[in-house]
Amino acid sequence: MMKLDGIAAFVAITEGGSISEAARRLRLSKSVVSERLAELERSLGASLVHRTTRKLTLTEDGAAFLERAARIVRDVEEASAEMTERRGTLSGPLRISAPVTFGRLHLGPALYPFLARHPRVELSLDLDDRRIDAAADGYDAVVRHGPIQDSRLTAWRLAPSRRLLVAAPAYLERHGTPEEIGELDAHAGIFYTNRGAADWRFQGPDATIIVRGRASLRVNNGDMMRDAAVAGLGIALLPTFICGPAIRAGELAIIDIGVAAEPESIYVAHPEGRHPSTKLRAFAQCLRDAFGDPPYWEVPDCA
Template identity: 60%
Template sequence: MMKLDGVTVFVAVAEAGSISEAARRIGLAKSVVSERLAELERVLGAKLVQRTTRKLALTEDGFAFLGHARTILREVEEASAQLSERRGSLSGPLRIAGPVGFGVAHLGRALSAFLAAHPGIDLSLDLDDRFVDVAADGYDAVIRHGAIRDNRLIARRLCATRRVLVAAPGYLAAHGTPRSLDELEQASAVHYTNRNSDWRFTAADGARVIRPRAKLRVNNGLVMRDAVLAGIGIAMLPSFFVHEKLADGRLVRIDIGIEPEGAELYIAYPPNRSASAKLTVLIEWLRRSFGDPPYWEAGLPARAERKS
């Protein structure tokens, strides 16, 4: 008889690409994962995975079975979720991904409170600034700041956020405070490498774009903030990274009379995984936790007047 834990292991191995990574994701010993996978292959009478010294790949039978295996697990999870709803409780696994900086600064505390309110949920959170493939990597949902590039996903808005130009007081004392786009373009900049180096602004006559010289490029917003605190240059950063430093005066907001282009915070999930009760409750929890406008923008000055 085919066992559900064998199906779970097979899907984890297929999505992770290795037995060791699958074992890490589902919290089992590597030997247990190997044993359950071997048992499933014996029950099915088919080789699902081809193992070599360098990599692991699905066989033709493995590819054929994978879709069915995912359907089995999804239906079991949905059935369990429906029973939990009937009992007035939520339970079971929930796996999400999010950006590193935002996860450290804000997401962690919101999720800790969520788990305290729903102790039956087993949450896995992977923080990664790369744009993960939600379905292929086995996530229920992904949290992103900015546009969702994958049009196969269903995106649910959490809140709008602002980007602000910031610098350390020491940098501005040494180099002057830019008062226009032309002056800003001559400044030393700290750029985020996962976006292009353009700084976009919203003007009455449309978007305005400048390309300041990069003093530093880095793929993490918290490292960018620390570089700005050290006086390396000016950065355009989401308000959720800098609100506390602006409040205590360690960073200064630069106002050139035109507002940096904003962004929105989303949670997205594959259309073939309709939002489960757990995910629906999580989405509403995050919306209430962050607020709209979000709590980290409570002390920010009013938006700059737009100039053409």
């Protein structure tokens, strides 16, 4: 007979990439995790994992079994948490993915009080700027900045996010301050690469206006974009949650070209069709309350 602890071990191994990591996540010894996997394979009459000295990979049977196995583990965890929540206590695992810069600057400070109020919630927070597959990678939800492009996600808006063209005062003294959109082509740009094309997008009267300037730097991290702009390497289009403090400190100046960047938001999104748990709803409300509307990071004197 298949045992739940074997299924849980298999899922943890595939998500963690190794028996050692699965043992750490499950708080068990490696030998116990290995034996649970072996027992599951015996009960199924199939090998689920290729074992080599360097890594573990799924067999064809393992890949076929994984989706249902992950669903079983998630359903049991959610059922257990729901029973606890019925008694007025939030508990159980909550796995979230979020962008690096936003997570470090704003998500962490908002979460610490939430975790202090709900000590039985076991939060796993992965900071990664890449676009992950929430369902396939086993996340309860993802926090993201910008448009939600995955139609398999149900998104809840947490806060508006405004982006501004900025540059160091020294850069603008050397190269001049652009006053209209057509003048941007003559300037060096600092571009974010995780969204594909290196460009800036603005709200035109009838359609989006796309500007592809000369790139002095392409990078996949918002902190480095801000720092490069402060260093005078060029113009950057940055959300105020990143550039606000540098603007207030006089390290960056706002460039007004008469059009605004396309509006964006901070979202939390969960896989479509999955019933969101009470603790996920509480997590989202905690973030809304902490960020505010307008959010506390907004720059009030440049609206």
